[in-house]
Structure formats: structure tokens, C-alpha cells
Amino acid sequence: MNTAVAQKVQVPDIAAQVTYAMRIMGISPIPRNYELFYEAYIGSNPKLTRELAALGSKATQEELDEIGAQYFGHHHGVTAMDGVHTRIVGELEGLLRLLRQEQTSLESYNRLLDETVVRITGKNATSMDLIRSVIGVLTEATGDTISQGKVMVENVAQKSLEMESVRKELDEYKRIASTDSLTQLANRRAFDDKLSAIYNSTMAHNVTGLILADIDHFKKINDTYGHPVGDKILASVGSVIRANVRKDILVARTGGEEFAMIIEGNNEEEVIAIAERVRVALEHTPFKNSKTGVNYGPITISLGLCMASSAEGPGELYSKADIALYCAKNGGRNRTMPFEDGMKKDFAKNWLIYRR
Structure with missing residues (x-):
């Protein structure tokens, strides 16, 4: 995701688009097929998108499962x-x-x-x-x-x-x-389940926060060093995030170079402190190839956050956290931004519960 150069567009109903595409192609609407087309649509993995498109309009279930097994270990x-x-x-x-x-x-x-x-x-x-x-x-x-x-x-x-x-x-x-095979963190499915459950109870809204994080200039890293190095950096970033938060905090890789944390039991100041601890830890983590001596760093992340009490539901909570993330990216990167009323709202993405 590059929120700093995001264009003002009408956000489509991704679920409807994916379902329509599957129906037109005669693809069985089962969960593992939906996940393939969902990932292809949002473009988090260009290689997956290309391979899926190469199957044309007559893809067999065996061909789809072969791609699924390649990109999603849980298939x-x-x-x-x-x-x-x-x-x-x-x-x-x-x-x-x-x-x-x-x-x-x-x-x-x-x-x-x-x-x-x-x-x-x-x-x-x-x-x-x-x-x-x-x-x-x-x-x-x-x-x-x-x-x-x-x-x-x-x-x-x-x-x-x-x-x-x-x-x-x-x-x-x-x-x-429910596990991302690359980082061993929770995946988008697990994140969506947890996010959708936040508003099942009104008791914890004031002490529940959502943090969205995005690796800065990750496309440049991939273009310079290649995707295998990019994958190793993704895994290392995930490890740093996981090591610097409590075990009860859900940490997920939600797509591409994007990560998310759902924090329960803390007020906004404490959630900001957690985000800053992760940001600073990553900023001071060396990213160097021990064999070749090549230094890939510094690697930094931008973070946006919003408290559940500032939103009416999971979709709005995700949207506001994403707006804050955009402001962090647009404000110079490598920083944490809490959501505030008045932030520019043209760049937020819709949150979609993972369809089983």
C-alpha cells in the first residue's frame, strides 16, 4: 500500500466485485476460491494476480487449488x-x-x-x-x-x-x-474476525484501539533487492512487532507490507505508547545480510491508530485508523499518528469482513 500517493476514487464494493467475477467465470463460490480472487483483486501479490489471470475463463478447481496451495499454506x-x-x-x-x-x-x-x-x-x-x-x-x-x-x-x-x-x-x-505463512502472525482472516467482534460488547470501547502500520518505501526495497529479500524483511518486521507487544495483543499481517494490532485494555495514551515502542524498536533494528554484508536498512514503519470509542462500528474504526496512517505517511513517514477529527478523509479504504 502507498497511501501517500493514493488517488481520490470511489471505493468499490470489493466483495460484490469478487463474487460477480467468480460467477461470470463459473468458479465455485467456496471459501478458498473467494480468498484467491479477493487477494488478486486487492493486488497485494502481483504474481498471484498474474497467475490467476493466466488461467482465463475456464479455470478448473484443480488449477485453482494448485495456485492456492502455492500462495496460501492453509489450503x-x-x-x-x-x-x-x-x-x-x-x-x-x-x-x-x-x-x-x-x-x-x-x-x-x-x-x-x-x-x-x-x-x-x-x-x-x-x-x-x-x-x-x-x-x-x-x-x-x-x-x-x-x-x-x-x-x-x-x-x-x-x-x-x-x-x-x-x-x-x-x-x-x-x-x-488463521496464520500468515510468511510472518507466522495472524492473517487477514483472523484479523477480520477479531475486528468484527470488538463491537459485540459496549463495555470495552474506551480501552480498545486499532493500530495500522505500513513499511515505509517497501516497493523501493523490492525493486532494489528483489522479492526474496523483501519477504525476509517482512518476516523480520513481523518478528520485531510481535516481540515488542504483549502476548494478548493480536498482531496480524493484513496484506502486502501492511500490519495491524488490536489492543484491548489500554486508553489512547497507552495505545500511542505501544505504537511508539514498536516504531522505535524497528527503527533501531539492523537489517543486514550476514553473509554478503549488504545493509538493507534502515527499515521504518508509519502507524495510524484509532480508539473504538471514536467509531460506530468496525468499518468506521478501520477507516479512521487508515486515515491516520495516511496522514503519518504523508507527514514524512516513520511516525505515529492518532486519528483526529478534521483529518483528510479522501484516502481511507473500506474494511471488509473476510467472506468464508
Whole structure:
């Protein structure tokens, strides 16, 4: 993103544009396809955009998945997650079968008890042989029921262990699906989910802030040193940001050279201090190739922020933070700017919740 040279244009409804393009091309509107076309539309990865365009209007699902697997590591988890879902269903069905068997066994035992009561209380229940017979039947039936119960407990325990294993596997796939493969930070999907949840409660608005950050002159870095070096710098910047904030702060790479932080539990002055700590730490971080001695630095970032209490919803919060980021870029870069009323509003981008 180069907000300093952004042009005043009418921001399109990206979701509608992406959905329309997919429909025209006959592309199945499934989540992983939507993500491909979304990323191609916003242009965060020109190479991805070119490869997707090269498929033309008759792209097969196999071709789309091949591109997805190349650029989005979590696409490998799509089929795997489907398989996990199937395994969970299978485990639950097996557990239900066990419970039904136990229910049938108990119902049979209850019927036997009822029949025994009738026989004992009947008029002909005077013979000691009959009583002994009844006691023998009850003893055997009770022993069988207890034995079956023990087996049932063991089977249920085993099913529980198997389902716990599947749950952990599913949690790992979810983590992968919410992680940016390059920086290992949260990705746009996770960021959008967190941003959309901020306004679910009105209690925390005064102590929740959004910081948007953008690496200064990143295009020049890519043009000068190449994209592989650019990728390493992106990963290093992500590491510096993550190392200089609390663990409970969501740090995400939201696209290209853009990063975001959602900070809960701090007022505006404290959020500004957090942003400044990150900015200064990055400014003093050396970016040098240990083998060749080439110095890629200094690397700096510009940051814009807005408190949730200054916006009516996630879209407005994102827009105002982006306006502040634009002002930081336009004001000389390598600085932090909180949103203020009166800032120029022609350059803010729309925020879109990630469509599953």
C-alpha cells in the first residue's frame, strides 16, 4: 500500500466485485476460491494476480487449488479439515451406537426385573424351587449387566481419547488457517474476525484501539533487492512487532507490507505508547545480510491508530485508523499518528469482513 500517493476514487464494493467475477467465470463460490480472487483483486501479490489471470475463463478447481496451495499454506488443510470433520462424525456415531447398546441392555434387564416381581408376587410363588430359580436368574443377569457396564465404560473412555485427539488435530488446522505463512502472525482472516467482534460488547470501547502500520518505501526495497529479500524483511518486521507487544495483543499481517494490532485494555495514551515502542524498536533494528554484508536498512514503519470509542462500528474504526496512517505517511513517514477529527478523509479504504 502507498497511501501517500493514493488517488481520490470511489471505493468499490470489493466483495460484490469478487463474487460477480467468480460467477461470470463459473468458479465455485467456496471459501478458498473467494480468498484467491479477493487477494488478486486487492493486488497485494502481483504474481498471484498474474497467475490467476493466466488461467482465463475456464479455470478448473484443480488449477485453482494448485495456485492456492502455492500462495496460501492453509489450503493444504482444506481436504484435511474435511477429513477431520468426517472422523468426528464417525466417532460420534460410534459413541451413539455404544449408548444405544447400553440402553437396550438396561431395558432388557429392567424387563427381567419386572417379570421377576410378577412371578414372586404371584399366587403360585410359594415354591422354594421357584424362588431359588428366580434368584439364580437375577444373579446371572445382574452379573452380565455389570460386566457389560464395565465394557461400556472402557469403550466410552477410548472414544473420548480418540475424539480428544481429533479435536487437537482440528485445532491445529484452524491455527494454520488463521496464520500468515510468511510472518507466522495472524492473517487477514483472523484479523477480520477479531475486528468484527470488538463491537459485540459496549463495555470495552474506551480501552480498545486499532493500530495500522505500513513499511515505509517497501516497493523501493523490492525493486532494489528483489522479492526474496523483501519477504525476509517482512518476516523480520513481523518478528520485531510481535516481540515488542504483549502476548494478548493480536498482531496480524493484513496484506502486502501492511500490519495491524488490536489492543484491548489500554486508553489512547497507552495505545500511542505501544505504537511508539514498536516504531522505535524497528527503527533501531539492523537489517543486514550476514553473509554478503549488504545493509538493507534502515527499515521504518508509519502507524495510524484509532480508539473504538471514536467509531460506530468496525468499518468506521478501520477507516479512521487508515486515515491516520495516511496522514503519518504523508507527514514524512516513520511516525505515529492518532486519528483526529478534521483529518483528510479522501484516502481511507473500506474494511471488509473476510467472506468464508
